[in-house]
Amino acid sequence: MTMPTSLCPNRMQIHSIIQETSDVWTINLINHDFYMYSPGQYALVSIKNSDEVMRAYTLSSSPGQSRFISITVRRLENGIGSNWLTRTVKEGDYLWLSEAQGEFTCANVTCQQYLMLAAGCGVTPIMSMTRWLMVNRPQANVKVLFNVRDDKQVIFAQEWQHLASLYPDRLQLCVMAETPDYGDIAQGRLTEEKLKALVPDIRSRVVMTCGPVPYMKNVQQYVANLGVPAAHFFMERFSTEPEAVESENILTLKIRQRLLNFNVPVGTTLLAALEQNKQPVIAACRAGVCGSCKTKILSGNYTTTSTMTLTEAEIAEGYVLACSCQLHSDTEIA
Ligand code: FES
Incomplete structure (x- = not known):
C-alpha cells in the first residue's frame, strides 16, 4: 500500500473500534514503528487514504502508557472525515497518520x-x-x-x-x-x-x-x-468543525484556473468559501497551524489571523492559509 501523501507517512492498522457515546468512537491503532508524541497532541489523518482530504484528530492515548495509538472521533452530520472513520473503516484496515503536532500539551509545563x-x-x-x-x-x-x-x-x-x-x-x-x-x-x-x-x-x-x-x-x-x-x-487551537459567517454583504470569489465564480458573504474565510462551494481544498487543522490549506491570492482585500507556516517571501507573493484568511472584497485566487 503506497503512502497517500507525504504529510501522512505513518501507516497504522486498526486493532479495534470502541463506541464511547451515541456519536463518538475511539479507534485503536497498532503502529509497528516507534511513534513519538506528547500527551494532548493531535495528528492529521488521510481520509479515504487519499492525498486530497486530511483531518486533524487528537491522539487520545498517552505516550508510554497506552497499548495503542488512539484517536477519538465525533461523527459530524456532514463530516467527510468523521463519517468515513466511524461508518466505513473496520478492524484490520490501515490508516495513514502525520507526525504528531500541536502545542497543546502538559509535557512542557512544570507546574504541579x-x-x-x-x-x-x-x-x-x-x-x-x-x-x-x-x-x-x-x-x-x-x-x-x-x-x-x-x-x-x-x-x-x-x-x-x-x-x-x-x-x-x-x-x-x-x-x-x-x-x-x-x-x-x-x-x-x-x-x-x-x-x-x-x-x-x-x-x-x-x-x-x-x-x-x-x-x-x-x-x-x-x-x-x-x-x-x-x-x-x-x-487547544484546532477545530474539526466548519464555521459559518452570516453577512448581508456578498463578494465574488473567482478561481482563475477553473474559470469559476462564486458569491460568498463578506467576512467568510477563504476555506469556508471553497468548501461551501464544493471546491477541493486540503484543510487539516483549520486553525492556521498545519499549513495544509496554503493558497495563492491574486487580488482582493483580506485579513489573516495566522501566517504561521508561511515564509516572508510567500506572504509577499500573496500566499495565505485559507482557514485563517477572511475575505473583505471581490477576490481572485490562482
Ligand atoms: S488547515 Fe491547517 S493551516 Fe489551514
Whole structure:
C-alpha cells in the first residue's frame, strides 16, 4: 500500500473500534514503528487514504502508557472525515497518520497544580494529559471539570471512574451535565461564578481547556477575570468543525484556473468559501497551524489571523492559509 501523501507517512492498522457515546468512537491503532508524541497532541489523518482530504484528530492515548495509538472521533452530520472513520473503516484496515503536532500539551509545563476544563469531544486531549500526569508527575494534582449535554455523553466514562478511584488524593473529577439541571453548582453550563466556587484555588493552577470555540472563549474570559495569569492559560487551537459567517454583504470569489465564480458573504474565510462551494481544498487543522490549506491570492482585500507556516517571501507573493484568511472584497485566487 503506497503512502497517500507525504504529510501522512505513518501507516497504522486498526486493532479495534470502541463506541464511547451515541456519536463518538475511539479507534485503536497498532503502529509497528516507534511513534513519538506528547500527551494532548493531535495528528492529521488521510481520509479515504487519499492525498486530497486530511483531518486533524487528537491522539487520545498517552505516550508510554497506552497499548495503542488512539484517536477519538465525533461523527459530524456532514463530516467527510468523521463519517468515513466511524461508518466505513473496520478492524484490520490501515490508516495513514502525520507526525504528531500541536502545542497543546502538559509535557512542557512544570507546574504541579492543574485545572483541566473540557466540553464534549474536547475531553480527548484532557484524558490523554490527565492519564499521563497521574503516572509521570507523582506530585501533580489535577482537577477536571467536564461539561456534557447529559450523563450519556460522558466520553471515557469508565476510564474516568477508574482513574478517580486509583488516584483519589490527586485527581478530582466533576462531570457537569447540562440536563437535568436542578440548579446545583456542579450542574449545567459553566459560568464564572461556578468556576470560582468549584475551584477556589484557581490562581495557583495552570488551566488547560479544550472544547467548542465559544466554550473556550468563555473559559478564557472567566479565567482572566478570576486572576489567572495569561501565561498559565492554554487552549487547544484546532477545530474539526466548519464555521459559518452570516453577512448581508456578498463578494465574488473567482478561481482563475477553473474559470469559476462564486458569491460568498463578506467576512467568510477563504476555506469556508471553497468548501461551501464544493471546491477541493486540503484543510487539516483549520486553525492556521498545519499549513495544509496554503493558497495563492491574486487580488482582493483580506485579513489573516495566522501566517504561521508561511515564509516572508510567500506572504509577499500573496500566499495565505485559507482557514485563517477572511475575505473583505471581490477576490481572485490562482
Ligand atoms: S488547515 Fe491547517 S493551516 Fe489551514
